[in-house]
Amino acid sequence: xxxxxxxxxxxxxxxxxxxxxxxxxxxxxxxxxxxxxxxxxxxxxxxxxxxxxxxxxxxxxxxxxxxxxxxxxxxxxxxxxxxxxxxxxxxxxxxxxxxxxxxxxxxxxxxxxxxxxxxxxxxxxxxxxxxxxxxxxxxxxxxxxxxxxxxxxxxxxxxxxxxxxxxxxxxxxxxxxxxxxxxxxxxxxxxxxxxxxxxxxxxxxxx
Amino acid sequence: xxxxxxxxxxxxxxxxxxxxxxxxxxxxxxxxxxxxxxxxxxxxxxxxxxxxxxxxxxxxxxxxxxxxxxxxxxxxxxxxxxxxxxxxxxxxxxxxxxxxxxxxxxxxxxxxxxxxxxxxxxxxxxxxxxxxxxxxxxxxxxxxxxxxxxxxxxxxxxxxxxxxxxxxxxxxxxxxxxxxxxxxxxxxxxxxxxxxxxxxxxxxxxx
Numbered sequence: 329x330x331x332x333x334x335x336x337x338x339x340x341x342x343x344x345x346x347x348x349x350x351x352x353x354x355x356x357x358x359x360x361x362x363x364x365x366x367x368x369x370x371x372x373x374x375x376x377x378x379x380x381x382x383x384x385x386x387x388x389x390x391x392x393x394x395x396x397x398x399x400x401x402x403x404x405x406x407x408x409x410x411x412x413x414x415x416x417x418x419x420x421x422x423x424x425x426x427x428x429x430x431x432x433x434x435x436x437x438x439x440x441x442x443x444x445x446x447x448x449x450x451x452x453x454x455x456x457x458x459x460x461x462x463x464x465x466x467x468x469x470x471x472x473x474x475x476x477x478x479x480x481x482x483x484x485x486x487x488x489x490x491x492x493x494x495x496x497x498x499x500x501x502x503x504x505x506x507x508x509x510x511x512x513x514x515x516x517x518x519x520x521x522x523x524x525x526x527x528x529x530x531x532x533x534x535x
Numbered sequence: 536x537x538x539x540x541x542x543x544x545x546x547x548x549x550x551x552x553x554x555x556x557x558x559x560x561x562x563x564x565x566x567x568x569x570x571x572x573x574x575x576x577x578x579x580x581x582x583x584x585x586x587x588x589x590x591x592x593x594x595x596x597x598x599x600x601x602x603x604x605x606x607x608x609x610x611x612x613x614x615x616x617x618x619x620x621x622x623x624x625x626x627x628x629x630x631x632x633x634x635x636x637x638x639x640x641x642x643x644x645x646x647x648x649x650x651x652x653x654x655x656x657x658x659x660x661x662x663x664x665x666x667x668x669x670x671x672x673x674x675x676x677x678x679x680x681x682x683x684x685x686x687x688x689x690x691x692x693x694x695x696x697x698x699x700x701x702x703x704x705x706x707x708x709x710x711x712x713x714x715x716x717x718x719x720x721x722x723x724x725x726x727x728x729x730x731x732x733x734x735x736x737x738x739x740x741x742x
Binding site (some may be wrong): 403432510 | 585601602603604609610613623630631633634658659660663674678690719
């Protein structure tokens, strides 16, 4: 049995954040496929035994069950010493972008993708999320202009978190050509030793 | 001039999270009203000089400008020693709920309130956010059943963050009577020494 077990599924970019970190760090880990499309995360067993928030990812490690991708990434920083910070100001700058990612960047992009790509919807709600995602993408593209990484002079978990949905080409509904700084940053992450895409690291929930 | 200055406005529950913490800690702080309804946070001056994310709150303290309520609360824990944790496992448990709050709890409640109460909308988008807010409220009500506080045996910044929108009675569009554990927890926070409501602590953006 692997040392780290990740409750996840391939379509989940939030799960990918943790999977990517473990791949880049060469950890001994294995995915445990969650049947999201069949409602597993909404079921009582999952909520009472795995994650009361009803979400992936959840990381099992030595008797601990950790949820929320940002908290899992923080835990992996502490375990590996990789992709972290060297003082509290740096830690808080990483936290600031983790929060923005969860609130606005990943959140709007992921909801838009789920509704348009998987649910095949095109309505007032998807238009709303498209506009919100567009606003968040522009803030990040501007932030990355003239910078290599989100927070420090090296990649941190802020980069890995914000990259969570960046490799689902063809599923996202926006064009990287209009976001040159994001496009260049995405390639920088892709070139990190050990990088693999989400569907290479995790089994899909949709069979 | 006060030691801490908070860019904020009374209607912003995200700003209230930081204002409440400073009130409870008795800090020397003052609000700096942001004209949100007039578009100040969307303007170039605000984005280039205060917060590139275009959001309130932003905290000014001794030459630092901090944004994202969760990062501000973390900073205030370090400055005051209040509402924090005693080890990394506790810190991560607080972080887990801060992230859930930003992604799902505050986020859905606040967007729903903004659209229904301030923009007077009632459409497919507000129905979507109402359903998402309802799901998040039920997760938190279940979590708080049999507990006094969100994470530890005492209030932490996870409680202050998640309470951000709880005192806008009449503006929220849901009934606390159906959420008994949240209702009791909200009263527990209200009884903390120094507690004041959002419109007592911050000037409104709508005149």
